[in-house]
Amino acid sequence: MAVSGGKPAAGIKRGVSLYSFQEEYFLRKMTLEDCVANCAKLRAWGVESLAEQMMPGFPRLPESFYEQWHGWMAKYGTISVCHDSFLDTQRYKGRLLTDAEVLAEIERDLRHAHRIGAKVMRLTVFVKPEWLESAIPAAERYDVRMGIEVHSPWHFDHPWIMRHLEMIERTGTKHAGFVPDMGIYTKRLPRVMRDRMERLGGTPRILDYVCEAFEAGVLSEYVIFEVKKMGGNATDVAWAEQCRHNVYTNPKRLTEYMPYIFHIHAKFYEMLEEGREYSIPYDKIVAALKAGNYQGYLSSEYEGNRHIQDAFPVDSVEQVRRQHAMFERLIGG
Amino acid sequence: MFDKYMICEDTVRNVSRDGRTEGFQFGARLPYYRGLGLSMVEDVAVTVDGEKIARDQVRLTVGAKTYTLDELEKEFEAVWEMGDVATVTVLKQGGLKPGEHHLELAEQLRISYMPFPITGRDKKTIHVS
Numbered sequence: 001m002a003v004s005g006g007k008p009a010a011g012i013k014r015g016v017s018l019y020s021f022q023e024e025y026f027l028r029k030m031t032l033e034d035c036v037a038n039c040a041k042l043r044a045w046g047v048e049s050l051a052e053q054m055m056p057g058f059p060r061l062p063e064s065f066y067e068q069w070h071g072w073m074a075k076y077g078t079i080s081v082c083h084d085s086f087l088d089t090q091r092y093k094g095r096l097l098t099d100a101e102v103l104a105e106i107e108r109d110l111r112h113a114h115r116i117g118a119k120v121m122r123l124t125v126f127v128k129p130e131w132l133e134s135a136i137p138a139a140e141r142y143d144v145r146m147g148i149e150v151h152s153p154w155h156f157d158h159p160w161i162m163r164h165l166e167m168i169e170r171t172g173t174k175h176a177g178f179v180p181d182m183g184i185y186t187k188r189l190p191r192v193m194r195d196r197m198e199r200l201g202g203t204p205r206i207l208d209y210v211c212e213a214f215e216a217g218v219l220s221e222y223v224i225f226e227v228k229k230m231g232g233n234a235t236d237v238a239w240a241e242q243c244r245h246n247v248y249t250n251p252k253r254l255t256e257y258m259p260y261i262f263h264i265h266a267k268f269y270e271m272l273e274e275g276r277e278y279s280i281p282y283d284k285i286v287a288a289l290k291a292g293n294y295q296g297y298l299s300s301e302y303e304g305n306r307h308i309q310d311a312f313p314v315d316s317v318e319q320v321r322r323q324h325a326m327f328e329r330l331i332g333g
Numbered sequence: 334m335f336d337k338y339m340i341c342e343d344t345v346r347n348v349s350r351d352g353r354t355e356g357f358q359f360g361a362r363l364p365y366y367r368g369l370g371l372s373m374v375e376d377v378a379v380t381v382d383g384e385k386i387a388r389d390q391v392r393l394t395v396g397a398k399t400y401t402l403d404e405l406e407k408e409f410e411a412v413w414e415m416g417d418v419a420t421v422t423v424l425k426q427g428g429l430k431p432g433e434h435h436l437e438l439a440e441q442l443r444i445s446y447m448p449f450p451i452t453g454r455d456k457k458t459i460h461v462s
Contacts, residue, residue, distance in 0.1 A: 019366070052368050093372065
């Protein structure tokens with residue numbers, strides 16, 4: 001149970017993945033410490049970090065880095081909740097990493113997660129169930145729970161995720177589970193993406209048709225076919241193909257799979273001023289989490305910057321602030 | 334993503350050796366939200382004023398070390414960190430004449446969780462004094 005601001009936190013907790021500040025960090029407008037400080041300012045005490053993004057020198061970070069990190073956690077009252085690993089299977093041109101090399105990398109990341117004090121590690125969805133199973137002893141040694149990110153277009157009923165679940169149930173391990181990304185509950189295609197497609201030369205009425213068809217649940221293959229029939233250009237077809245990548249699945253799965261959910265990527269593309277996300281129904285998501293008695297973190301993952309940066313100023317800090325105001329309202333209490 | 338930040342336009346300058354202008358260089362960043370090991374940087378393609386520069390005339394300097402594009406393939410330690418400005422050097426006798434030039438940059442990255450590489454593209458009008 002996290003202790004923050006002197007109050008024990010029960011139920012759903014608020015956190016931020018520093019991924020959310022990628023635009024400001026990239027442009028060196030915010031340092032890593034600034035990102036941590038911003039979490040504390042929002043009273044979002046759970047900090048999720050990506051070593052390969054904001055910790056230059058990884059995987060050879062000196063002891064002084066970890067000391068400084070723990071110093072910041074004490075200074076700001078935050079705690080590390082999750083480390084996001086990547087796994088460069090294609091490091092060597094012409095061959096993939098061997099199983100032994102993969103395990104060594106996962107262990108390397110588990111060690112880092114342990115050193116920053118994170119109890120959860122995100123593994124990217126393409127990690128095979130066999131690799132995850134082979135890493136269980138290491139995860140137990142470091143007491144870090146490995147969560148496969150369930151990211152769109154994968155979802156809880158996808159055969160790949162079902163294979164992971166079968167392995168987890170067969171082994172009975174408590175150290176492997178899931179980090180679902182809320183992009184698997186995209187009710188309508190993000191407006192910021194649609195508008196960017198228009199700037200790239202998409203036909204407005206065709207782009208709008210795709211948005212309507214997606215929201216109506218029309219099969220993506222039918223949408224693609226229809227756009228071609230409408231005489232869509234390459235950008236129009238690419239937008240239709242986006243229907244294969246964004247998905248809307250049943251938020252009830254969060255309740256059902258609760259024993260396996262270690263952490264949540266609260267993906268968002270555009271927080272509206274009135275406190276709703278344009279595409280993703282967080283009211284349904286929080287209801288499903290409450291029904292399952294979720295005790296972990298909702299960790300903001302702002303990903304709108306890449307869709308607006310070509311034409312508009314990006315303010316990730318404001319976007320994350322709005323999302324946390326929405327979380328406070330939905331979580332209540 | 335981050336494509337428009339790839340070319341750092343205020344960094345373009347000619348480079349000389351022994352009094353002769355041998356080429357030009359400029360600052361460049363990765364079109365990606367995390368750092369990438371250099372072995373996974375497959376191409377750094379430069380086009381200036383419509384002329385595509387041959388691959389073997391391009392150099393990349395990350396940290397203290399300068400590489401040909403082919404040498405990157407075997408660099409398994411050094412990382413081009415996210416947001417860091419590396420130096421792209423183009424070997425071109427006479428460099429760039431003073432004035433405006435049209436510079437295009439394409440970086441092809443081998444991203445392990447994608448079945449195909451990603452390519453970021455940037456083009457800017459740059460000024461050489």
